[in-house]
Amino acid sequence: MVSPALARKLEDIALRLREHIVADLIGAGKVGHLGGSCSSAEIVAALYFHKMRHDPRNPALPERDRFLLSKGHAALVQYAALALAGYFPKEELKNVKCLGGMLQGHPDMTRTPGVEANTGSLGQGLSVANGMALGLRLNGSKSRVYVLIGDGELNEGQIWEGAMAAASFKLDNLTAIVDRNKLQATGAIAERFEIGPLAPKWAAFGWNVIEIDGHDVNAVVKALDEAETVKGKPTVIIAYTVKGKGVSFAENNAAFHNGPLTAEQCAIAMGDLAKLRN
């Protein structure tokens, strides 16, 4: 069971991640990937602030669990989590995408403490996670690998190469999470490029499949715990989410996949998030 205190803590962190995304990482008059960052806030909060073993003072801790953001355009939510966890000062968040800054438009392990790999060319993160899981197994490590994949990203053929490989190599130290927010850059997935039912696909590829409400922190934590107990196959958590979650005008609105925020919209967004806190 997830304790009420843990649930409250993770809900609070997810809200703070969204506030950093709106106020610091995008900000008035600027452009940023609001939608897909907000849809995965509870998942990222549960990983960094509950599930994963990691040490912000020692990002290279050998025993750490690994998190890969295959949907690298949602870097904002990862940057917010890393700053909140203490990998770097929160003041850095305002310098995202600035020339010479440590926070690039997409995750860059060479610049940002806590980022495990360069991702963002879509479809590749699951394969990288597979390689990490194989390497950790060879090293006799107990560490787990978590990879967050977008549902639009499932269009990429390499995802399914990776899905076959993870099952073939029986990577039970790997958990994939699909952020099923049902929108891609140009609109609704169902209208742009229908990809059909997901759970049967992953099951047919040999994965243990768990479906959850990706904004219910209790469900997220329980799914992550369950994944750890499944032996002999990898687990995928299909997390049903809302793109832009928490920001009224951005929810389920593809315009905020990577749209600009006006000063007024920023204020409304912060007001929406403040209401959720109360």
Place this chain on the structure above:
Amino acid sequence: MSTKSLRTAYGEALVALGKDNKDIVVLEADLGKSTMSILFQNAYPERFFEMGIAEQNMASTAAGLALTGKIPFISSFAVFASGRAYDQLRQTISIARLNVKVCGSSSGLSDYGDGSTHQSVEDMAIMRAIPNMTVLVPVDAVETRKMVKAMVAWPGPVYLRINRADLPIYTSEEGEYRIGKLYTMKEGKDAVVFANGVMVSKALEAAKALEEKGVSVKVVNVSTVKPLDRQAVIDCARGCKGVVTAEEHSIIGGLGSAIAEALRGETGKRLEFVGIQDSFGTSATNYEELLRHYGLTTDAIIKSVKQVLK
């Protein structure tokens, strides 16, 4: 002159190095019997991963293995290693300088029967254009073996372009291979031929024939295409009136282009390229026939040397 398979030398080198270095792992995309990575599978099955016919997944998986401290070697035909997996080599591996070693096997026209889809005329250009990538083209089996050892010691991504044929052995067993060094195969003072791979032997034959006519030709084996020591190229060409490059590759973006880039600003020298003239490969019944078809011959090098000395 004795000949040996470069592919076998590659597989044998992996086995020899893998004995003591347990970090070496090998991934294959169902071509292990051609690339000869199968030798590593036979020796250390627990460190060999058959990835199926999925080169993109293989490359990204290698990235993940490198991130856990492994030294992954991935092998495929050169056309697929450089083309099919290009984005994977660029994005996750090269930007972060991950320690992934790529073997582009059956390179150039050496897979003569399989035709244009399986022959690589542009892989050197593609790999050379990626920042942080090192590009090696061995001349023979001995150099291949030494190169694999140097690759293990060299941090970051490396592309190794391996010919399918058994080639004459020109290099000595003595010493180690130094990545970035230009190897002079024959001294000369009138013209210099920069060549690599199978074209080194054509260049040496051309130099011998020209020597009999009183023309002194230096032959340099550019087995490291990148990083290319610009000053060393200039020094090699010093005193020579003409420069010729010879490569089993398109003249666009490969060795000729690299030498031209290095010699930019050097005046008083003429330059000619021997290579494939912006076209794809085609099937043929043997390798030499195909090399002749594309003008990758001793005669073509002789003609080019005469041209630059006019």
